[in-house]
Amino acid sequence: MKNSIKYNVTTDEQKLDRFFMENDLEYSDEHPVETDRVKCWEVLDEDKLIGGACLALRQGEYILDGIAVDSDYRGNDIGHKLLMLVLDETRERGGEKVFLVARAPEFFAHYGFTEVAKEDAPNFFECLTCPQCGVTCFPKVMVTEVY
Numbered sequence: 644m645k646n647s648i649k650y651n652v653t654t655d656e657q658k659l660d661r662f663f664m665e666n667d668l669e670y671s672d673e674h675p676v677e678t679d680r681v682k683c684w685e686v687l688d689e690d691k692l693i694g695g696a697c698l699a700l701r702q703g704e705y706i707l708d709g710i711a712v713d714s715d716y717r718g719n720d721i722g723h724k725l726l727m728l729v730l731d732e733t734r735e736r737g738g739e740k741v742f743l744v745a746r747a748p749e750f751f752a753h754y755g756f757t758e759v760a761k762e763d764a765p766n767f768f769e770c771l772t773c774p775q776c777g778v779t780c781f782p783k784v785m786v787t788e789v790y
Contacts, residue, residue, distance in 0.1 A: 647688050650684055650686050650725075651685050653685040653695075654683070656697070658692065659695040659709065660709070662695050666713065667746070678699045678701050679700040680697050680699045680708060681698045681700055681705075683695065683698070684697075684728050684729075686724075686725065693721065694711065694713065694721045695725070696710040696726070697709045698733060698741075704740070705733045710722065710725055729741065734790070738789055739788060739789060739790065740789060741786065741787055742786045743784075743785050743786075744783070744785075745782060748782075748785060751785050751787075754787070757787070758783045759785065760784070761784045764786065
């Protein structure tokens with residue numbers, strides 16, 4: 644498996660969005676937030692999509708606009724490598740921090756992300772207005788510096 648895994652830049656955002664939804668990331672066209680996707684990555688095992696991540700700009704801030712790994716491939720360092728690609732790209736573009744909304748905050752805390760009150764973050768996370776927020780899903784707004 645390890646030798647067949649490839650990390651590629653992709654422009655197929657629809658394919659990644661479908662993958663994110665299949666892996667329990669919320670997505671809604673109902674109240675879309677204007678987003679400028681900067682760069683997206685896919686992770687393939689042969690031809691099978693097993694992971695992906697997107698770096699985006701919203702309201703002048705860099706955000707992790709989705710990151711997921713197929714459940715059969717978790718625990719193989721794929722999420723870590725995707726996150727490092729996002730942080731490195733942000734740094735190369737002169738960004739100082741990356742925001743995200745985490746369903747798995749302990750994963751991101753391991754890499755230096757800290758929770759911030761949603762009032763202290765830009766108002767650009769549509770999941771915080773989702774009817775499941777605080778009911779069956781308890782996301783955390785997080786940020787890290789990328790100097």
